[in-house]
Amino acid sequence: MELLCIRQWISGLLPTVKKWLSAWCIKPVGGALVRQEPEYILLALMGSPLKKIMLCSSEKEIFSVEEQVMVQHSVIINNMIEDGSYNHEESKIPLDCVDSKTLKKVIDYCTHHTHHHNDNQEDLEAWDAQFLNVDSNGLYDLLMAANYLEIRNLLDLIYGTIKNMIKGKKIDEIRRIFNIKDHGFTPEEEEQNRKEYPHFY
Amino acid sequence: MDRLSGLPKTILHDILAKLPNEDAVKTSVLSKAWRETWSTFPRLHICSSYFINVHDLSTANSVWHCSKDILADYVMKRLLRFHEQGLIIKEFRLCMDYIGDFNYMSCHLDIWMKMICECGIKGLELHFPADGDFFPTSEYCPDKWYNLPLCVTEAKSLTELNLKGPIRICRALFLNHSSTIKLNSLRMLCLCSVLFEDEGVIKHLLSSCPLIEHFAMEDCCVYNPLSRENPLLSSPVKSLSLRGLQKLKRVYVSGIQEVYIDAPNLKSFYYVHCDFDDMDVPWKLNLDSCINLRWLRLCSMKNTAIAHKWFLELFDKFPYLETLQIHRCSMSERINISSSQLKFLDFLWCSNLKELNIDAPNLLSCDFRGNDTPVITFLSSSNKLKVNVFTDMDFQHYNLREFIQNIKPHQVLTSLSLFVDFPLDIELGVLQSVSSTPPHIRHLEFRRAPNREALYFPYLNWLLSSCCPETISFLWQSSSYYIDIRPFIVFIYEMLMGRIGCCRSDHGNKCWWYALKNVKVTCSFITGDIVNIKTMLDAWPDSDAEENVRFILEL
Numbered sequence: 001m002e003l004l005c006i007r008q009w010i011s012g013l014l015p016t017v018k019k020w021l022s023a024w025c026i027k028p029v030g031g032a033l034v035r036q037e038p039e040y041i042l043l044a045l046m047g048s049p050l051k052k053i054m055l056c057s058s059e060k061e062i063f064s065v066e067e068q069v070m071v072q073h074s075v076i077i078n079n080m081i082e083d084g085s086y087n088h089e090e091s092k093i094p095l096d097c098v099d100s101k102t103l104k105k106v107i108d109y110c111t112h113h114t115h116h117h118n119d120n121q122e123d124l125e126a127w128d129a130q131f132l133n134v135d136s137n138g139l140y141d142l143l144m145a146a147n148y149l150e151i152r153n154l155l156d157l158i159y160g161t162i163k164n165m166i167k168g169k170k171i172d173e174i175r176r177i178f179n180i181k182d183h184g185f186t187p188e189e190e191e192q193n194r195k196e197y198p199h200f201y
Numbered sequence: 202m203d204r205l206s207g208l209p210k211t212i213l214h215d216i217l218a219k220l221p222n223e224d225a226v227k228t229s230v231l232s233k234a235w236r237e238t239w240s241t242f243p244r245l246h247i248c249s250s251y252f253i254n255v256h257d258l259s260t261a262n263s264v265w266h267c268s269k270d271i272l273a274d275y276v277m278k279r280l281l282r283f284h285e286q287g288l289i290i291k292e293f294r295l296c297m298d299y300i301g302d303f304n305y306m307s308c309h310l311d312i313w314m315k316m317i318c319e320c321g322i323k324g325l326e327l328h329f330p331a332d333g334d335f336f337p338t339s340e341y342c343p344d345k346w347y348n349l350p351l352c353v354t355e356a357k358s359l360t361e362l363n364l365k366g367p368i369r370i371c372r373a374l375f376l377n378h379s380s381t382i383k384l385n386s387l388r389m390l391c392l393c394s395v396l397f398e399d400e401g402v403i404k405h406l407l408s409s410c411p412l413i414e415h416f417a418m419e420d421c422c423v424y425n426p427l428s429r430e431n432p433l434l435s436s437p438v439k440s441l442s443l444r445g446l447q448k449l450k451r452v453y454v455s456g457i458q459e460v461y462i463d464a465p466n467l468k469s470f471y472y473v474h475c476d477f478d479d480m481d482v483p484w485k486l487n488l489d490s491c492i493n494l495r496w497l498r499l500c501s502m503k504n505t506a507i508a509h510k511w512f513l514e515l516f517d518k519f520p521y522l523e524t525l526q527i528h529r530c531s532m533s534e535r536i537n538i539s540s541s542q543l544k545f546l547d548f549l550w551c552s553n554l555k556e557l558n559i560d561a562p563n564l565l566s567c568d569f570r571g572n573d574t575p576v577i578t579f580l581s582s583s584n585k586l587k588v589n590v591f592t593d594m595d596f597q598h599y600n601l602r603e604f605i606q607n608i609k610p611h612q613v614l615t616s617l618s619l620f621v622d623f624p625l626d627i628e629l630g631v632l633q634s635v636s637s638t639p640p641h642i643r644h645l646e647f648r649r650a651p652n653r654e655a656l657y658f659p660y661l662n663w664l665l666s667s668c669c670p671e672t673i674s675f676l677w678q679s680s681s682y683y684i685d686i687r688p689f690i691v692f693i694y695e696m697l698m699g700r701i702g703c704c705r706s707d708h709g710n711k712c713w714w715y716a717l718k719n720v721k722v723t724c725s726f727i728t729g730d731i732v733n734i735k736t737m738l739d740a741w742p743d744s745d746a747e748e749n750v751r752f753i754l755e756l
Contacts, residue, residue: 140204147212155215162205163219166228174231178205184233193230200227 054092366394469496650689
């Protein structure tokens with residue numbers, strides 16, 4: 001595989017797979033796989049647990065969060081740290097697409113899931129359900145943030161919620177739930193639709 | 202515009218990918234913006250039943266002619282959209298209930314296949330009605346097979362190919378079999394009712410996808426012009442050889458006599474040896490080099506009994522085997538199973554079995570179902586073992602009490618769960634009298650009720666004189682359920698509470714359930730314990746979900 005492929009491949013790995021990789025003492029350095037001492041690997045890949053990083057929201061508010069937490073969940077942040085483009089002493093990671101309220105929630109999610117990943121499934125699901133108990137604007141903000149930061153499990157969680165809002169419901173109800181005031185079809189088109197798929201209405 | 206519709210297309214496509222097909226189609230009429238999103242959604246599922254109601258066809262041929270044009274236009278329109286804009290089609294699944302005018306459909310299919318292959322197709326599924334499925338008019342010609350076009354076997358981006366016949370794969374597709382391997386990305390290949398021009402074509406197909414991980418072949422045939430009996434001019438594939446496939450993990454083969462697999466990474470193998478009607482066709486399996494096999498299921502191996510020796514050799518050949526499932530096979534009378542790795546063992550509907558000795562200290566579950574009542578002995582077992590027995594309540598031929606009592610050692614019975622299915626109707630046998638407490642088992646589960654109230658008592662009497670369960674549960678789903686289980690549940694409750702008389706044995710002893718202190722009731726649709734069975738009946742759900750009611754018997 002060419003170097004570029006290896007890099008892309010690794011950046012696409014889930015945090016858990018990277019953990020596994022670290023157990024094999026293989027560290028991606030500049031795209032190549034190099035043998036290194038285990039302690040260095042674990043430190044480099046996982047970040048020492050108490051090391052903190054700074055995230056800056058679009059409103060210029062700064063949030064300090066454990067490096068390990070963000071690296072485990074967000075592919076984007078993980079890449080930035082691995083690239084070496086992030087300097088712990090000085091810089092903060094600017095996230096212009098995410099406002100403070102949403103960023104706080106995202107950090108909340110990642111922190112909870114890192115610290116409680118050994119909890120049983122039911123407790124985690126209950127916490128997730130409570131976490132997503134927000135208004136629809138908040139939900140979309142979270143969705144955009146999770147997409148931007150590439151946090152797979154949060155994305156899947158929100159997708160699941162939206163899927164349940166659509167699944168099994170009639171068109172008029174879905175339009176109401178998502179606040180689709182103007183569907184944009186001409187009256188003739190709308191009538192044609194109703195004729196073609198009567199069971200959707 | 203509302204926020205949802207304004208989200209980036211990639212996110213909306215991810216959401217559509219998670220919806221079942223019906224709901225995804227719904228979004229196309231939700232709003233103009235959603236129609237846009239829907240039309241570029243790269244997973245196309247086309248099902249002919251949306252366009253053609255097959256029940257209308259027998260009355261008016263003209264209906265078919267109209268509908269097939271509508272179907273063809275629709276598919277063309279959608280494919281053109283992707284083609285013109287250079288978009289990728291990730292998945293194309295076509296399910297045709299009815300082919301009708303073969304030439305017409307064939308031409309269109311060729312065009313569609315060409316277009317999707319040019320759009321970087323990843324997953325392709327073609328599902329056509331096999332002969333015997335549905336062809337009300339004489340337009341359907343059984344000797345017409347759709348020839349898989351060349352573009353499909355040369356699609357470099359293809360990762361999944363799923364074909365269900367009648368589709369023919371010709372030699373011509375592989376004439377240019379120079380060194381370039383064509384289907385390098387193919388990971389999953391499933392062929393059902395596919396016709397091959399000759400056995401060599403199968404070899405060529407397999408050699409063109411060396412990185413395959415999942416392979417399935419069911420009821421495929423080879424063109425055989427000499428086959429006079431078979432009007433389809435074909436005979437079943439006789440042998441299959443899978444060699445040199447390093448990545449092969451899962452294989453499912455059905456209807457092939459001889460199978461030889463050389464794949465060191467093979468994890469699971471599922472083999473069905475069909476009932477070849479008149480021929481006494483022996484089966485021949487060689488998986489000896491697949492030492493990493495973890496999961497094995499064998500079905501319908503009837504002509505030659507699976508010998509006692511075969512089981513002994515099995516665990517030597519496959520030291521990592523964790524799951525073994527034998528369904529509908531004929532066995533030798535005595536079988537010994539000895540393995541330290543085995544975790545799951547199933548014997549379903551096997552015939553001839555009289556004695557089963559299991560020495561598997563790590564076994565987690567053992568399932569048994571059938572009309573035989575062999576003597577089952579666990580020579581070593583852990584306390585994690587769960588034994589599940591499924592019975593059809595054919596009490597005239599089946600001595601349930603004896604069967605349960607023959608399971609040794611007796612402490613295994615405390616983990617035994619009995620799952621009961623009632624035959625649709627049966628003559629009442631002799632009412633057994635309960636002479637002594639039957640063996641204690643863990644759990645008794647009903648999935649259906651007897652269809653007549655008069656049968657409640659005889660069935661229950663027979664069951665409860667064969668076993669003494671700790672818990673009884675009723676599991677059902679109202680949509681797939683046509684007999685109301687409520688009267689049955691109430692009857693059992695009343696019987697256990699001693700309010701409905703039982704037959705007294707000759708000694709005048711009461712039945713064991715009279716000694717019960719309490720029967721606790723819980724159900725899936727009410728939280729907490731239920732004090733009054735009436736409250737449960739009042740709260741009976743209408744929903745389609747799977748529900749259960751559970752009695753805990755306290756002695």
